[in-house]
Amino acid sequence: MSTSQNESRFPHSLPFEKRPALSGERVEGHATPKYALAWVCPYKEFYKNLGDGQAGKVDSRNFDVTVTKRWRARAEHKNFPHPTALYTPDGNFYLIVMFNKPPYKHTECADRVNNPVIESARVAMGVNADPTLESTLMWYRWPLTWIGPQVETYRRKVLVEAGLDPDEVGAEDSDSDSD
DSSP states (O other): OOHHHHHHHSOSEEETTSOOOOTTOEETTEEOOOEEEEEEEEHHHHHHHHTTTOTTSSOTTTHHHHHHHHHHTOOTTTTOOOOEEEEOTTSEEEEEEEESSTTOOGGGOOOTTTOHHHHHHHHHTTGGGOGGGGGGOEEEESSOTTHHHHHHHHHHHHHHHTTOOTTTSOTTTTTOOOO
C-alpha cells in the first residue's frame, strides 16, 4: 500500500468526534495504527498555563510534578493512566489524554465537555487556562514520525518565500541572527 493510500485511510490527525478504531483492529483489511487523543500547545504557553499564568513558576524541571498533583487531586479517573506531555520538533507539546488501545476506553469519549477523564486531563495539563487550545483536541497518529518532515517542509517554504535557497541554508543556520 502506498503512503498516500495509508494517509487517506489513516490520516495524521482526526477530529475529536471521529474516533479511530481500536489500535490493531482491521479496517478495510488494514490494521488501525495507534492514535493519541491530545491537545497541541506551544512550548512557552504550556509552562505558563501550568503556572497559573505566571511565567517561570513551572518549567521543564517541575512540570511533571505539577501535572501529577493536579491529576491526583481529581477522583473522576480512578484506574486510568496518567496523562503525559511530549515535546516535539515542531515546537509544541502534545498533551496526551489517552490512546486508542486498552486500558483506555476511547470509545466512551463521545463528549469532550462532560467526560470526566478528559476534564481531569484538561485541568492537570493546564488546558483550562487557555480556551484557544480546545480546538486542537484531536486524535493524532502515533508515533508522531510525520512531524519531522512537516517541520522541514515548512522550513523550506519559509526560506523560499524569503528568496533563499533552502539547500544552501542549513537548519541550524536558519535560526541564526549573525553572519
